[in-house]
Amino acid sequence: MDEFEYFIDEDNDENDSVESDSGISTGSSTNSISSFYEEPTNDMITEIVKEINSQNPIFIREMILFSINGILSKDTRLSSSALVFIWKLFKLTSSSDYPAVEKILFNCPELLSSIKLLIFDQDNSKGLDFYVGGVFHYASKSKIGCEQILEYSIDGLLEMIKSTSPPVVYYSFTCMHNILMNIPKSRELFNKNYDLSSLIQRLICPDEIFKSKLELITIDMLSRLATENDANKQLLFDKHVAHKCVRTLLESQTTKVLIVNGQLLRIMSTNGDCKSYLIQNPEFIDFLIGQCLQINNSYNCRVFWSIILNLSDKLLIEIGENKGKIIELINAMVKFVKDFRRFSISFEIVGLILCCLSNFSCHQEWVKDIIWKRGIQFTIVDFLKMERKSSSNYLSFNAIEACYRCLNHIIDKVSVTCIDFIQNNHFQIVSVLELLKIKKGEDDLHHKLICLSINDIKKMQSYSKEEVRNLLPPLRTWVILMRHILKIEFIKNPKRKSNRKAYQVMVKSIQNEVFKVLNFLRNKCLQVTIMK
Numbered sequence: 001m002d003e004f005e006y007f008i009d010e011d012n013d014e015n016d017s018v019e020s021d022s023g024i025s026t027g028s029s030t031n032s033i034s035s036f037y038e039e040p041t042n043d044m045i046t047e048i049v050k051e052i053n054s055q056n057p058i059f060i061r062e063m064i065l066f067s068i069n070g071i072l073s074k075d076t077r078l079s080s081s082a083l084v085f086i087w088k089l090f091k092l093t094s095s096s097d098y099p100a101v102e103k104i105l106f107n108c109p110e111l112l113s114s115i116k117l118l119i120f121d122q123d124n125s126k127g128l129d130f131y132v133g134g135v136f137h138y139a140s141k142s143k144i145g146c147e148q149i150l151e152y153s154i155d156g157l158l159e160m161i162k163s164t165s166p167p168v169v170y171y172s173f174t175c176m177h178n179i180l181m182n183i184p185k186s187r188e189l190f191n192k193n194y195d196l197s198s199l200i201q202r203l204i205c206p207d208e209i210f211k212s213k214l215e216l217i218t219i220d221m222l223s224r225l226a227t228e229n230d231a232n233k234q235l236l237f238d239k240h241v242a243h244k245c246v247r248t249l250l251e252s253q254t255t256k257v258l259i260v261n262g263q264l265l266r267i268m269s270t271n272g273d274c275k276s277y278l279i280q281n282p283e284f285i286d287f288l289i290g291q292c293l294q295i296n297n298s299y300n301c302r303v304f305w306s307i308i309l310n311l312s313d314k315l316l317i318e319i320g321e322n323k324g325k326i327i328e329l330i331n332a333m334v335k336f337v338k339d340f341r342r343f344s345i346s347f348e349i350v351g352l353i354l355c356c357l358s359n360f361s362c363h364q365e366w367v368k369d370i371i372w373k374r375g376i377q378f379t380i381v382d383f384l385k386m387e388r389k390s391s392s393n394y395l396s397f398n399a400i401e402a403c404y405r406c407l408n409h410i411i412d413k414v415s416v417t418c419i420d421f422i423q424n425n426h427f428q429i430v431s432v433l434e435l436l437k438i439k440k441g442e443d444d445l446h447h448k449l450i451c452l453s454i455n456d457i458k459k460m461q462s463y464s465k466e467e468v469r470n471l472l473p474p475l476r477t478w479v480i481l482m483r484h485i486l487k488i489e490f491i492k493n494p495k496r497k498s499n500r501k502a503y504q505v506m507v508k509s510i511q512n513e514v515f516k517v518l519n520f521l522r523n524k525c526l527q528v529t530i531m532k
Contacts, residue, residue, distance in 0.1 A: 133171030351399030
């Protein structure tokens with residue numbers, strides 16, 4: 001189930017701003033059909049629903065075809081009566097134990113496309129748009145309804161979204177949102193046929209009903225429509241949506257607000273302009289770090305760590321007045337990763353933090369100093385030697401790649417900054433090499449890492465081709481790390497003869513395993529330049 005279904009209440013039909021106590025729009029009915037509202041009653045509809053669930057498909061289809069004939073009638077009263085009947089039927093059963101809506105749509109797929117015709121019929125549409133929108137809204141609560149609207153009636157839905165009637169806007173927006181949640185591929189169709197600017201305009205300049213009813217739903221729709229769409233991300237930034245989300249987060253921190261606004265910022269934060277805007281906002285960075293430091297396994301915690309990850313490649317470059325907070329964050333990140341069991345942190349969030357540390361350690365020497373001195377290298381080795389029982393109790397492939405990248409970065413720190421010291425201070429070589437020990441008496445850290453990697457390679461023979469493709473990024477990073485280790489001067493040419501044989505064995509192991517990786521990939525017929 002979609003994460004946001006837990007946080008967005010989409011069915012607010014009892015609210016007077018949308019419908020009256022009777023469930024009928026306060027502003028969309030006309031005198032010509034008002035007398036119909038006494039019949040059929042809810043009890044009668046309930047009996048009809050029971051009949052639908054107990055009868056064969058032929059009965060259901062004949063009943064709905066009879067209703068369709070009424071809906072398409074030139075007699076305005078008959079058309080409106082038939083439509084209101086379907087509206088009441090869908091409304092009553094959308095939250096009941098009777099799967100009547102699904103049965104109706106399955107046995108009579110032309111119902112929604114027939115009702116759609118009323119939207120474009122100037123003679124019959126007056127006063128009926130509310131009920132058309134309502135039928136679409138309730139139909140979209142089932143997957144089959146979403147599929148049928150998308151296939152047969154998308155033009156009608158997009159036309160209703162343009163309405164100036166608040167109830168119709170509510171129904172059409174929630175319908176569109178349900179479709180986006182139930183059918184992810186629908187975003188391509190909406191992006192092709194719908195002008196996102198109008199949706200953004202309603203968000204930036206909302207009326208009262210929109211603000212109370214549709215703001216969170218609209219933000220979530222924008223998140224879905226901007227996913228994997230760089231043009232939409234840029235449009236959202238240009239229209240000041242990031243600014244609105246930031247202000248909203250800083251002013252209101254309810255769970256729904258945090259999740260929905262944070263999710264949109266997470267998606268937008270891969271855009272270069274948005275990334276710079278967020279980084280240059282000290283108030284937001286302070287808020288973001290504060291949220292991440294309140295470590296837990298909630299969805300909003302994952303969202304905010306994801307934003308940190310998206311910003312991490314530039315955050316230290318444009319650090320400005322944020323440095324103190326960033327140092328606090330880095331120290332906390334190492335603590336969380338090292339003691340993740342004590343903090344009851346999920347592997348998913350541990351993986352996000354490791355990816356952040358990997359990016360943070362890429363260029364900044366002071367970051368490498370902090371995390372090296374805090375012993376992150378030993379924690380990474382502990383992760384790599386864990387038994388993988390399932391995807392939920394181990395790191396993702398992205399996180400494994402981050403482990404290798406982080407080691408590559410901090411080992412670079414040792415080889416570059418300490419090489420002169422090692423060469424000029426022979427008597428201290430042993431103490432420096434102890435930085436590369438897991439603990440006294442155990443094998444060299446790098447040798448330990450190689451042995452663990454060998455075991456990983458052996459396990460790969462049982463992986464499917466898709467799993468192998470997922471392994472390409474960590475494998476490529478592993479090879480880069482191995483190549484880096486081979487270039488470290490005090491491993492290539494150890495000053496102490498007692499170390500020479502051990503290092504020669506290790507170098508041979510590295511070379512052998514690199515060839516195993518490459519041969520393994522070739523055997524899987526995968527074209528990859530892993531040594532690039």
